[in-house]
Amino acid sequence: MNRLHHAIEAADGKPLLGAALYFHDPIFLEIAAHMGFKVIWIEMEHAAISFEQAADLCRMAAGTGMLTMIRIPDARRESVLKAAECGPDMIDIPMADSPELVAELVRYARFAPLGARGFFSVSRALKYGIVGSVPEEQQKLNEELALLAQIETKEALANIEEIAAIPNVDIFIGPADLAASLGYPGKTNHPKVLEAAEKIVRVARKHGKKIVTACGASDFIHWTRLGIDLLFCTNDIVCLKAGAQLALNSAAEAIEQAGAERVLQTSTRN
Template sequence: MNRLHRAIELAEGKPILGAAVYFYDPIFLEMAAHLGFKAIWIEMEHAAITFAEAADLCRMAAGSGMLTMIRIADTSRNNVLKAAECGPDMIDIPMADDVGSVEELVRYARFAPVGARGFFSVSRALKYGLVDDVPAEQQKLNEDLSLLAQIESKEALARIDEICAVEGVDIFIGPADLAASLGYPGQTSHPAVLEAASTIVRVARSHGKKIVTACGAADYIHWTRLGIDLLFATNDIVCLRTGAQLALKAAAEAIAQAAMEKVHSHHRVEVGEG
């Protein structure tokens, strides 16, 4: 049982809640831990986070008691290996549209005999070689590291049964890209998108898969009802933007109220003088 599965078991049927980091910000990560988030998504597909920074974020998250997930750009050997050496709890690949890409993830992320991960014995993932038996530690890592295939296109939806049949890989559902692929960009609550999500969950569960997703507040209830295992509920940019918007709105309203009170005050003085 890998680290993600153990955490899901301890959650006793409730989704684990996580937050994503799109830029290198230890402060946000630590705040997320204090707030009660249990997992951190380190974004390396769209964001400019480096592998060195990703490794640091994994260290900090582990020290804060949180699970870590790195999403890489693709399943190239270079990306999979470097992400794995950072020592995350999960590696996620986007746009897992076919079995081949999922099998490639397994090949590069698992040590022999399961896969063909390079024998590098001094990475963070292997405790820098500070173990009694490196091959034994590698096999333990094969069990501990969770691999996720992101289903977020109509092509992946059409092949969902064969993708879910790949052993040792759980499922991450990407609602935003799935909605766009189905012809409803930005409409993650569209009935066709919700139906597709339900289908993916049903098929994944039939194969014994754990299920991860990320969504906005408007879709929390739907995904919770589907019984997912890990929900990434926000990210650093959204939190920063929302906080800035709230502060700006509150300040603007206070300025407007003060101006109105000033007008009324002048009016009362003028009436009194008249």
């Protein structure tokens, strides 16, 4: 059983909650851990996080007890292998449009006989080689590392049966890109998008897959009703903006209130 499945099993039927990290920010990671988030998403598709930084974030998260997921930019051998050597608990491949692409992820992330991951015994993932048997540790890692195929296009939707049938690969649903691909950009609550999401969940469950997604507050109830296993419900930029906006609004209100009170005091004296 991989580490994601262990954590889901320990959650007693409730979805795990995760936060995404778009900057190399250890402070946000620690705050998220203290607040009770169970998973940290290290973003490498859109954000400028390097593999060196990703490895550091995996190290820090391990110290807090949080699981880590690295979203890589593509299924090239270099992307998969370098992410795997960082020692995350999960690797997610975006735009997983075909079973062939997902098979590439498996090929480069798994050691033989399950794949063709290159031998490198001194990576963080293999505890720097400080183990009794490197081959045994490799097979253990084959079991423990969770792989995710991100379903977020109409092409992936059309191929969901074949993708979900791939052994030991769970499903990540990307609502925003899925909505855009279906012709409804920005409308993740559109009936056609919801219908597609429900189909993905249904097929994934049929094949015994765990289901992950990321969404904003307006979609929380919908996804929790679908019974997903891991919900990424915020990120560092959203938290920064929300905190800054709250401070700005509170200060502006205080200034306005103080100004009104000064006017009232002046008129009373006159």
